[in-house]
Amino acid sequence: MTKNILVTGGAGFIGSNFINYILPKRDDIKIVNLDKLTYAGNLNNLAPVFQNKNYTFVKGDICNTELVDYIFRKYSINYVINFAAESHVDRSILGSEIFFKTNVLGTNILLETSKRYEVEKFIQISTDEVYGSLGPSGKFTENTPLAPNSPYSSSKASADLMALSFHHTYGLPVVVTRCSNNYGPLQFPEKLIPLMIINSMNNKKLPVYGDGLNVRDWIYVLDHNKAVEIVLDSGAPGEVYNIGADQEMKNIEIVNLILKALGKDESLIEYVKDRPGHDRRYAIDSTKTQTELGWKPDYVFEEAIVSTINWYKENQAWWETIISGEYLDYYKKQYKS
């Protein structure tokens, strides 16, 4: 049976990696990619599937009820994977409205439409940030109470709870995934890893927030997307699945590793004002996803970070258009010490 999947936000970092990964290897999948093409969306990311007969792109907003309804009808959508979001914490601190519009209202419109068209599965792509911040020990499980701290994470937590309520109340087959920090090719260079790689290559300062000792749990984007594929095929309605690769790193360790790999000097590091409300540590326990769905991460951080750095070295044309634009300037000033 063919799965007609609406992928939202498929021109962004994780969504485009997902489409490029899954389409060429599966005959039973047709994808309609609905993306607004905000500053973070880039159609060039999808060059590998432009010609694929099972791929359709629609430029538009998940908040546009009529458009979303039209897409469900026209393409007989029976699966939804909702990647679309405003995804950057720093931007949410500068202005939260668009985060609640897209991440909450947009998700609501997708859920209402999915209910009307009786979709067979709705996957809400969420984040470990909904659990808040950890002390030096312990990990987030699916039962950890939600305690989001930023406008971004509170908008994602709202969407998670709404999605699960549609399962509880209407029986909509919703599955929520909560993944840790992703890295890999095609990530917009406002996020830590691509920003530090590109700044190092250009001998620009590397802005490290606060003391640089905040911890994130890193996963290669393809490992995340393989988990999403398994959830698509086998995830149980009403369930939440944590996704993570047990790879905790302090921010300063990542920055030093990037400098070393590129043969650059530590003097490029600049400690700047801390991010307001900066979560100290994230760590994901993905035992449930591993034991119940048979997923496990394949990529080793030490190797995948090197191939990621090489990708940015080899794809200068991809990021040059972005950093020559206005995108990076307008908010990076907020942390100047």
Ligand code: NAD
């Ligand atoms: P991204 O910012 O790179 O991409 C987001 C995409 O959504 C862009 O293509 C953008 O154009 C599109 N979009 C934004 N608003 C839209 C709207 N109103 N209608 C239609 N399209 C819209 O984000 P990403 O890093 O690829 O993250 C994808 C999803 O994964 C998000 O839901 C995010 O919360 C979640 N997530 C991200 C990470 C991470 O480390 N990046 C980790 C866990 C979960």
Ligand code: TDX
């Ligand atoms: O310039 C920087 N300097 C710095 O010290 C940037 C951009 C970040 N940082 C720090 C802040 C965080 O502790 O690095 C860490 C990672 O920051 P981000 O890359 O902005 O990611 P984070 O805030 O952890 O959120 C990410 O992971 C979870 C994604 O942006 C979210 O979409 C995802 O849900």
